[in-house]
Amino acid sequence: MNDSRLAERSARLSRLAERNPNAHADYVNALARVRYLRGEASEHACALCAAPAAEWELTFLDQREGPQFFLYSDDAHDYMPYCAPCSLEAEQVRRKALRRIWGE
């Protein structure tokens, strides 16, 4: 279940990256900056379940930039480490928060 959702997400991001190379570059650079300043996500415990983390997810949205599908922040502390299953949860929570922010 999670594996197919993760594969689906990865395919969607690849398609978006092809169509939006500049937005994708900003997003990738911001993540590289997080890894440079805070280390690999795998060096941390998941913020939700304490399993070994697998990726950094933008969690605090105050300083967000970029389009919704490649949202990023220049502040490395706006990101939290998550394991793969919890990163999907984090993404859902972020989507809900954005809808609230945008009044949808």
Ligand SMILES: [Zn+2]
């Ligand atoms: Zn987790």
